[in-house]
Every structure is written in C-alpha cells, then in structure tokens.
Amino acid sequence: MSAPDFTAIPVLDLEQANTDKAAFLSQLQHALIHIGFFYVKGHKIAPSFLDSLTKQTIGYFDLSLDEKLKTDKIHSPTFLGYSVQGNEITKNKRDNREQFDFANELPATWTEGHHIHERLTGPNLWPHEDVLPGFRQSVLSFHQQAQDLAEMLTRLVAEALGLEPNALLDHYVLPGQQHRAKLIKYPAVDQLDPNDGTQGVGPHRDTASLLTLLYQANDLPGLQVQNHAGAWIDAPAIPNTFVVNIGTGLEYLVHNVAIATTHRVLNPPPGRGPRYSIPFFLGARLDKKLAPIDIPQRILDQRPQTVVTDSGHQFGRVYKSDPGLYAVLNRISSHRDVGAKFYAQLAKEHGIITSLPSVGY
Template sequence: MTQDIDFDSIPILDLAQAKADRPQFLSELQHALIHVGFFYIKGHQISADFLAKLTQTAVDFFDLPLDEKLSVDKIHSPTFLGYSTQGNELTKEKKDNREQYDFANELPELWSKGAPEYQRLTGPNLWPDLADFRPTILSFHEQALDLATELTHLVAEALDLPSDALDKYVLPGQQHRAKLIKYPARDQLDPDDGDQGVGAHRDTASLLTILYQATGHPGLQVQNHSGKWIDAPAIDGTFVVNIGTGLEYLVQGVAVATTHRVISPPPGSGPRYSVALFQGARLDRKLFPLEIPQHLLDKKPSAISDSGHQFAQVYAQNPGMYALLNRISSHRDVGIKHYPELAEQHGISAINSPLQ
C-alpha cells in the first residue's frame, strides 16, 4: 500500500465530459475511486422536476400518521423491506436518529424451503396507501439503477479493465435496495438521543450507492484517510456516489469503500430528507476478485476508519450470509422474529443487546 494523497473535499464529476473528453473524465474518476471513494456526479438524465416530485413524495410518506406507517413496518416481512421507526436501527451499538422506508424493484418471493436462507431477503415491497407513491419511487429506482449501471462501466474503464468487467458480479433481474430517509432536527429529538443521524459505516455488499440529498441541510460527512471528517454538502443538480464494500473487494481494495456518517440537522432547521439506491453485487455464489493491473495495485490506499467491519470474514465465502447477518444486526426486531436461530447464533437476543 502507498501513502495516500488525502482529500479535503469531494470531487465533482460531469457525465457530459465522459462523452466530450473521455480520457480526462476517466482520469478524474480513477483519482476519486482510489483516493476518495466518494464523488458528486452531474450531467445525468434525471430531471429536476422529477426529483422535486420525489422529495415531496418522501415528505408526504413521513408525514403520514404513525399507525399508517406501522402498517408497512418491516417487522411484517423477512425481506427487511418496509418502514423503520425513529431510532429503530443501530450502528456500532448506538441508535441512529432517523426514520426510513426501505424499498426495492418489485419481485415476488424467491425463497422456498430448503433454499439458502439469504434468499428470504428477496420479495415484494410493503406499500402504503398513498397516492402516486408506488410509481414515483419505482421510477426513481429504475432511473438511479440505470445511472449506477452506467457508472460501473465507467469505473471498470477507469481501472484499466473492459467496460463490462463488473457485469458478471450483478445477477440479471436481482433485487437492488433503496430507501427514503428522514433525519429529524436535534430539537425534535429526545435530549438523550444525541446527534447521530447514522453512525460511521461503510455500505455493505454493494457496488455503488447513488444518493440524492433532497434538502439543503448539512450533515453528510466523509472520513478522509487520515481520519478527518469532511463535509459533503448538498449541491444542486448532483447525486453523491460512493463505493460499497462489494466493489472494494472485487477490485482488490484499489477503489475504497470510504467511511461516512450523517449528523442530525441543527436545531430549528427542520428535518433532512434523502433518497438512496444501493446497487448490489450478486449474493448467490462465492466471488473472486478481478485481475487488477499492477500499476493500480501499487496505488492501493491505506486509511483510518471509524467504521466497524463486522462479519467481514464471511463476505468472500458467502456474500448472501454476509448481507443477511448485517441486516439482522442493524434491525434486530426483524431479525429475531424471522431469523431467531441465526440471531441467537450470533448473540443477538434482544433489540438493544450487544453483539458478541
């Protein structure tokens, strides 16, 4: 590993440049992949009008009465798709101050008795009774996944690989997860809740995350490789893109899954909303990393990280189990209800119990 060239801001890349001056775009992308792990992307085809509608859809959902949101609580499904109440999720044993609605491309239940248990993660969404909700968020899913697919082809080229080098790691027709997120401002929280919107983490078992920061609130922070937290403010017309641990593994650590977190919005500012899509690597078989050119392996960075790395040793051998264990540890009520034996095996006996 080399001494990293550290960053103090998040680079902005323009997809229009990928057509006008591809070598320059790929050079900038390579730098972002190796030395940052995050970048903004502009010049995409998702319209501002649509994103405004998506923002209002998220606000409308979270403004529903609690009993209506609880009707689609993820406790009702082993897929971990659906609603999570404020503070239900844990990161590094600490409550995350956010409400969420997890969704995916709509697929029927995949699992049947005797099949691997991780297949229970695939299944239909839980839909609230809210006008235009389903078509709007499924349209976002489709458009964001198209963007992620385009970017993975560019990522491969930027790492001196064929543009389709990562395609074999995505199963055609697989389910890719996404979520609507609401972070209450600090004056809307209990005084004991602290200011952790979501704790320091890396996105697990995925290739790329496409994040739309729907409101202008501060809060997203990225940890540079010397351990300093760098703000990633909302920038009009852009998405934030970051690397998941799946991609990092598949490219032998040359592209980094950088640690990040969200701090709760300041008092009086109102809630922060965001929408994220996680382009998943396939979960159905052991994965073997790509052959990366040596000149890029020589640039492999080292980094300080406040993120935990639970179950990391499982990923190479069994990506499906890795994804399932991470879900169970984050949403323990769902895990204990639907996967009691697996939860007990890994020391998860109650929603607030520490992992062993």
C-alpha cells in the same frame, strides 16, 4: 503508496465522459482510489422529477404513525418497509432517523432448504394508493432511473481501473436480484429527546454493494466523509447532483484499490427542520462466492496503504465465503426486531443480540 488526505469531495460531470473521456476517467480513477466518494452532475435525471419525488417522500413521512406502521418491516422477512425513529442500529447505537426501504418489485420465492439470502427477496410494502396517490409509481420510477445510472457508472468505473467496460457485469447482474433503496428523514436536533444523541446514522461503510447513489433532497448539512487520516469532511448538498460512493463489494473485487470510505450522518442543527435523503444501492451478487478480479499492475501500485476508519467490517470473513449469508447477518444486526421475529436461530448462531440498546446510551 499512501494516498493524500482529501479535504473536499470532487464533482464529476458525466457530460465530459462524452466529450473528453480520457480526462473524465482520470478524474474518476483518482476519486475511486484516493477518496471513495464523488458527486456526479449531468446525470439526465430530471430536476422536476426529483422535486416531485421529494414531495412524495415528505408526504410519506408526514403520514400518521399508525398509517406508516401498516408498512413496517416487521411484517416481512425481506427487511423492506418502514422503520420508526431510532429503530435501526449502527455500531450498537440507535440511528436517529425514520426510513422506508424499497426495491425493484419481485415476488417471494424462498422455501425451506434454499439459501437464506433468498428470503431477503420479496414484494415491497406500500401505503394504499388512496392514502398517498402516486407514491408507488414515483418511487419505482426513481428506482429504475437510479439503477440505470448506477449501471452506467459501473462501466465507467471498470474503465477507470484499466478494465473492459463490462468487467464488473457478472458481479451485479443476476436474474431475480433486488437492488435496494431508501427514503430517509433525519429529525433536527431540537426534535429529538435529549438522550437520543445526534447520530443520524453512525460511521459505516456500505456493505455487500458496488456503488451507492445518494440524492440529498434538501439543503441541510449532515453527511460527512472520513478522509484517510481520520478527519471528517462535509459533503453538502449540491443542487441536481448525486453523491456516489463505493461499497465493500467493489472494494473486495478490486483488491482494495477502490476504497469503500467510511461516512456518517449527523442530525440537522436546531431550528432547521428535518433532512431528507434518498439513496440507491447497486448490490453485488449474493448467490456465489466472489473472487477478486485481475487488475492491471499500474492500478494496483496506487493502492492506498493506510486508511483510518471509525467503521468496523463485521462478519468480514463471512463475506469472502458466503456473500448471501453476510447480507442477511448485517440486516439482522441493523434491524433487530425483524431479526428476532424471522431469523432468531441464525442470530443466535452468530452472536447477534436481537434486543435493542437502551435509548440513553
């Protein structure tokens, strides 16, 4: 059946999962199948901690460019670290944002002959503690709290789709797997070159992941979600909530019943200053071919038949046969300087042009 077009993103209260679980799961099921996005409140991550994290985020981006470049992604094949404004590419256009990618701390273990996705794993690149005291501790604390929340939500997602709570466990729990997160700064339009456009990040779906949790750290517009008819719906910041959305990994595992909805971010309007956001990605396993799991027919019967999207699914065929290679190719395509330095031959084999597009597109 065709899903109704949504005009707003629902807010789900995790407290209700304890007091009226059936009602909560019904709301969650609708959000998963017909929207692909929802807010959660009652998540137990303290507002005071999130306020402190926001200050640390702003502090990082306020560092001098020379200081930030010491943690630039170009120093590591993991794609962890800093990206300057305009360096990431979505749909062959520059994204107008600075970002800092991080993950749970793990050592680099990849050697020649091992699967290429293992090269994505390695240590974070941190600014020196003297430069930004408490930054590393705050960021890693957020990562752990966000992962705990994402894993709890994944169990509820399974139940909402008629499965046992741990039905998805084997698809994201892997010893030694890194789950990634970002700190992001979107400059306001008046802080950009006129040729830069207003693409904070272009239309996309979150790849090779199960769930994304996004904390919108200040009250500025920008995040938009594409409904099934193709219209763009605003997802404004709501205090003390996370925005949750489905990744293509989960969509694939559940036979496209839960939708990895296309979304984008526009740069803030003139005079409003920069927008800050902090997403966490619960990644699907990369070490083995994934197979869709058994879903009850009553759930399959609700699968949307028509979903308009401005996002492609590049390397989609690769994902079904080799999720690890798929993840690497997507990172090369998005961060072409790192791809050119560490993965030039792989990029050439898959037709990825590692040069950046011109600024005035």
